Amino acid sequence: MGVKDEQRDRAVTLLAAHLLQTGLAQTSLRQLAAAAGISDRMLLYYFADKAEALAAAMARVAEELAGVLSTALPEGRRWPPAELVQLAGASTTQPEMRRFMRLWVEVVAAAARGERPFGEIAEQIMAGFRQWVDARLQLPAGADRAAVASAVIAVIDGLALVDICIGKEATARAAKALSFFQAQKG
Template identity: 30%
Template sequence: MVKKHSREEILSVALEAALEDGLSRLTFGRLASRLKISDRMVVYYFPTKDELVTSVLSVVGDRLQHVLAAAFSMPMNDHRSLVATAWPVVAQPECDPLFGLYFEAIGQATAGIEPYKSVASHLVEGWIEWLGGFVVGDQDYRRREAAAAVAVLDGLLLMRLLGGSDLADTASTSLLDHR
């Protein structure tokens, strides 16, 4: 008897596969093999690879927002406050695989490859809008400060993934030093 999987179950296994092997190795065939189902069942829920990748990246964004949500319990004045609050949370080793997928998507986006180009733009825009909700001030100020925070955090996270946690922590200390 063939086990029938829901869209959510397939998406969960797709995320696991992407976290282990990367987005570039995520295929219908590999995913179906992991689930021990026909690749047609995967295609039933995700008609294109673009839709599958987009869904996986959406889950990554949701998970990262969930991790950060607890850190932002009070309004912030500027991007430095956002970064100072977010950095200890996002710099945890358990977040590294999620940011690895995020940066894989960003890399593909910079090469103009779809769906990454569209998805990455939406992810970044979503982060700016979400973080802006934690900043005190008018709409333009909140957006500017949230964009600055995303830029700093992305830079630090990329440094963490490529150069190690000590280098990124040193850079964060220097960037956040108010002297």
């Protein structure tokens, strides 16, 4: 890895930490450069524009989140969808995960408002997590794996929203209530 690549990687790490700490509130070019410990001009030397810097930082955040989740849900093991939802939901609503989930909610909200580059960022992160979930799903042959993975993500993200909006107790009750839907199926 060359010096430029090493410096860019260092900037991405610092930008990811900045986003996890501050959310999207402080993402002007000047604020991002300060968070990376470099000048505006140097930030634009490492990245084509602010959008590329944000995309690289969010990709690093997603990698970090996937790493944390992989501790609870290791690669190589598969779970039925309901069990995967319960395990992943329990993991993503832990206090140390709130910063990831809050940032994700901000990115999704910015994408919904049509703010550039958040639509593309959300799409890339969602595709990565759909693959991550798919690799851990135990499904019968012929099942629509992409659709089930998307549904699992929707429930997990929903639990995170409940956690953010009304707290841990309501989230635990909501997660427990998911078994009601499973019972109604049979």
